[in-house]
Amino acid sequence: MNKQKGNNILLRNVFRTKEEVWEGRFDWYKKMRAESPILYDENTKIWDIFLYEDIIQILKNPKVFSSERRNNNIPTSNSIIAMDPPRHKQMRTLVNKAFTPRTIQSWTPHIQANIEQLLKKINDKSEFDIVKTIAFPLPLTVIASIVGVPYSDMDKFREWTLSIVSGPKDNSKESIEENTKRMYQGFKDLSNYFSQIIEKKRSHPQDDILSVLIAVEEDSVKLSDKEIIGFSILLLIAGHETTTNLITNTMYCFLEDQSVFNQIKQNPDLIPKAIEETLRYRSPVHAIPRIVKEDIVIRGQTLRAGDEVALWIGSANRDENQFDQADEFNLHRTPNSHLAFGSGIHFCLGAPLSRLEANLVLSELVKRFPTMQLKDKMNIEPLQSPLMYGLKSLQVITE
Numbered sequence: 001m002n003k004q005k006g007n008n009i010l011l012r013n014v015f016r017t018k019e020e021v022w023e024g025r026f027d028w029y030k031k032m033r034a035e036s037p038i039l040y041d042e043n044t045k046i047w048d049i050f051l052y053e054d055i056i057q058i059l060k061n062p063k064v065f066s067s068e069r070r071n072n073n074i075p076t077s078n079s080i081i082a083m084d085p086p087r088h089k090q091m092r093t094l095v096n097k098a099f100t101p102r103t104i105q106s107w108t109p110h111i112q113a114n115i116e117q118l119l120k121k122i123n124d125k126s127e128f129d130i131v132k133t134i135a136f137p138l139p140l141t142v143i144a145s146i147v148g149v150p151y152s153d154m155d156k157f158r159e160w161t162l163s164i165v166s167g168p169k170d171n172s173k174e175s176i177e178e179n180t181k182r183m184y185q186g187f188k189d190l191s192n193y194f195s196q197i198i199e200k201k202r203s204h205p206q207d208d209i210l211s212v213l214i215a216v217e218e219d220s221v222k223l224s225d226k227e228i229i230g231f232s233i234l235l236l237i238a239g240h241e242t243t244t245n246l247i248t249n250t251m252y253c254f255l256e257d258q259s260v261f262n263q264i265k266q267n268p269d270l271i272p273k274a275i276e277e278t279l280r281y282r283s284p285v286h287a288i289p290r291i292v293k294e295d296i297v298i299r300g301q302t303l304r305a306g307d308e309v310a311l312w313i314g315s316a317n318r319d320e321n322q323f324d325q326a327d328e329f330n331l332h333r334t335p336n337s338h339l340a341f342g343s344g345i346h347f348c349l350g351a352p353l354s355r356l357e358a359n360l361v362l363s364e365l366v367k368r369f370p371t372m373q374l375k376d377k378m379n380i381e382p383l384q385s386p387l388m389y390g391l392k393s394l395q396v397i398t399e
Helices: 018-035 052-059 087-098 101-106 108-120 130-135 137-147 151-165 173-203 209-215 225-256 258-266 268-281 351-368
Strands: 038-041 046-049 127-129 288-292 296-298 301-303 308-311 395-397
Touching: 046 052, 052 308, 087 209, 087 225, 101 108, 101 351, 108 130, 108 137, 108 351, 127 130, 130 137, 130 225, 130 351, 137 151, 137 209, 137 225, 137 351, 151 173, 151 225, 173 209, 173 225, 209 225, 225 258, 225 268, 225 351, 258 268, 258 351, 268 351
Parallel strands: 046 308
Antiparallel strands: 038 046, 127 395, 288 308, 296 301
16 A cells, blocks of 8 residues: 555554543553653554653644645645645635634524524433534534535535544554545545535635635635635534534533532533543544654654654643643643644644534533433443544433
8 A cells, every 4th residue: 555654644543442442542641651752653654752742842843843744635635734834824824814713703603503403302302312412413514504515415524524534443454445445535525525615606605614715815825726625624524523522522521420510510610621621631633643854853762854753642631741630630720731722833723613612512511401411331432543532422311
């Protein structure tokens, strides 16, 4: 198989069993931080980095650690997530026009209306799946509406994005090739879809992000169709998959420890802090790739130009050197300088939207279902992905 720099991280299967995927990864992180904080994986030819201090320095050093990873099969390699300065700054300036604080706040009524509509369907139910009924449909509906695509295509989007973020079943050549084929097909389907949408909106612009991106210009710089498609796919994946996991993971943190849930019920104003602590404690995204641009030594290890690096932010957010009692969920943690949304020039553009959605929906869930509990003997089914961290379902009872 022809591996391309910067994409091998998508093809790994670091965690095999459900236990390793969900809780066991944190034991692995702790072991690595203590014994091998920077380690070269001979199988995948990737440097794994686990300490907060090292990771934040790398994220803030685009001169040495590149985000560029060109691959014609992966359209997001044409988006800002895979760009270095100066093009990154140019594109970020353009897309920021669609993500101003005022614009994000203006989406609040639309988000609240979607929440109300979804909750109506479960108000009289004593048992439901938070992922299926709330955490999945809400962010997908919101981001699709904001980007400018119809609700009728939601199921297709979910299928395409899952084919992209899911890892291989194991590290065998057959599984990796099967996963690669599935991932590339998902990207191809999304790319073709957005190509058609862009053509329609170019002649009939509407009040949505795609129309803004098509029209936006700064200092005679415009976005190419490839860049618009790449950014749209990035928005779709990052805008719904990560927020789905944030909502799910936060509710799981509430319900796995009833003392936490009781504190939240008594003081709902703690929800924003609870969201930040979930972002640290059970980050929706656990790894970020980079490419070394020039030889550099880290903790006695020499990384060569062209080497791939996996930054395990899921480990950095549990680093005991950075966070007191790092393996405890603390509603009152201050400060909380987690790296769930990255750091530096690539800090997540959609972070305010994700926080807003999570705050609005969690506030409603806590208010409407104060007796909510995890279903007895709930079967933990985590996402089989080295990059994303969440649950396929979260079964709860309300009485």
